[in-house]
Amino acid sequence: MKQYLGLELPSDKAQDTGHEEEGSTLSPGGLKFLSIIRADILSILAEENIASLRALDSYLKEKLITWLSPASLELRQITWDDPASVLEKIVAYEAVHPISNLTDLKRRLGVGRRCFGYLHPAIPGEPLIFIEVALLKNVAQTIQEVLWDDPPIPEDEATCALFYSISSTQPGLAGINLGKFLIKRMIDLVKKDMPNISVFATLSPIPGYMQWLLSKLASAERSGSTFQENILEPEEEKALLDASVEIAGKNGMEVMWNLLTSTNYEWINSDRLVSVLKIPLMRLCARFLLQEKKRGKALDSVANFHLQNGAMIGRLNWMADRSGKGLLQSGGIMVNYIYRLENIEENAQSYFSTGHIHASCDIHCYIEPLKEHEETTD
Incomplete structure (x- = not known):
């Protein structure tokens, strides 16, 4: 179980001595590689329940949860000034409301809007998960108010931070609730920077x-x-x-x-x-x-x-x-x-x-x- 496709996974001893976070970066690209492996495993398990792969998936998930603790993640606001490689990730992995063009992307990162992402030092320049936020006077009742109404209100008039999309960029991290920590830290950050915001809400789909x-x-x-x-x-x-x-x-x-x-x-x-x-x-x-x-x-x-x-x-x-x-x-x-x-x-x-x-x-x-x-x- 300690090896898969020739890759040696960090030992349990490393975890016991408090160096589990270092274990995820022993090899360049190691964390990303393990995420890709787990994505492949999940894809196979969706078609066929193989006991050995189920056990390996459980092991990898446990390790990924340890390595991706909130303390190891950096919360960053993503803006129009970020490198094109980061913005391309936002466009490619937006899973709730697809970004139609550069104008749409610029608006979602502009006045009255925020985008925050969690980054890990082992996967630099690539948010693992990101959340899009609209600053509004009231809790929105339609997605049109968020995506297409123009212009946005002045930010100092906003009383509501409405999160309308949370998307993961890593299929291999399925089942690892990074969104829970992202929401809490995003709320803390917005409250600190914008004391006029008193309401935190979502406008969410009901996919089922x-x-x-x-x-x-x-x-x-x-x-x-x-x-x-x-x-x-x-x-x-x-x-x-x-x-x-x-x-x-x-x-x-x-x-x-x-x-x-x-x-x-x-x-x-x-x-x-x-x-x-x-x-x-x-x-x-x-x-x-x-x-x-x-x-x-x-x-x-x-x-x-x-x-x-x-x-x-x-x-x-x-x-x-x-x-x-x-x-x-x-x-x-x-x-x-x-x-x-x-x-x-x-x-x-x-x-x-x-x-x-x-x-x-x-x-x-x-x-x-x-x-x-x-x-x-x-």
């Missing part, structure tokens, strides 16, 4: 929502009337059928399926269909985020990431991302996660230990409108 909803609709149709789950409320189904007389379907769920799977998302061009779909899609999205779990944790990967970092679910935003990707992932809905500094540790601990999800009253009211919730934070 539409896949979950369509599987529910398909399952309900296959099960027949006897065991069919009631996805739609009676008034929602009636409104949907009334508004979509030209759409084939024997019931509201079949009509919804046909609308949501239409190739060109024609429904977003009809004000009436957008209006009638809003109520069930927002209600079911709240259910997905609050109640759908995997091993006791949020089913949605982005939700799980922010909740385990101590955020709470703040607000659902209708038609917040009308791009093809946004409609495919979540019917255009996005969500704000709120980071309240005084609650971060408590929220993270309760989520870790019990799977408890902290959310605002607005979120709970989508699925239980008349009930007051002990966990609600105003």
Whole structure:
């Protein structure tokens, strides 16, 4: 296990004597090489569960976590003046909202915007992970406000730091939560430099929502009337059928399926269909985020990431991302996660230990409108 492809990994003895960080740089490019190896291993394991590779992956992950401790990472603001090689990495690895051109990149690094990256001395000039931040007066409800509205407000008028994209540049670091430390250090840095900022929030995609909803609709149709789950409320189904007389379907769920799977998302061009779909899609999205779990944790990967970092679910935003990707992932809905500094540790601990999800009253009211919730934070 100590060797792989002729590369000698640092011994456990080095770790015991406190030199584990040096072990990652014994050979030039060693840390980068190990990250590439682990990326290859993860790719193979995605296709076939090989016990020996699973064990090697576990070993490499443990070592990488040790070498990539927060103390070994440098937080740096990335600006337009950085070397082209760094800027190229930002463009290439932006995973949430692709950067369309140099003008787009310059705006994301300019006035009213920030980009911070974590760098490691063993991989100089290449951020391992980076976060993009917008300085705003209020928590944004649409991605258009962040990416395309112009001009930005003066920075001294901003009261909200909104992080709208977190991207990793190293597939081999999957499962190593560098984002948790990056967010906390970024918040500390912004608070120090800009005391007028009091709100820290995200505008996040919900990548698992539409896949979950369509599987529910398909399952309900296959099960027949006897065991069919009631996805739609009676008034929602009636409104949907009334508004979509030209759409084939024997019931509201079949009509919804046909609308949501239409190739060109024609429904977003009809004000009436957008209006009638809003109520069930927002209600079911709240259910997905609050109640759908995997091993006791949020089913949605982005939700799980922010909740385990101590955020709470703040607000659902209708038609917040009308791009093809946004409609495919979540019917255009996005969500704000709120980071309240005084609650971060408590929220993270309760989520870790019990799977408890902290959310605002607005979120709970989508699925239980008349009930007051002990966990609600105003």
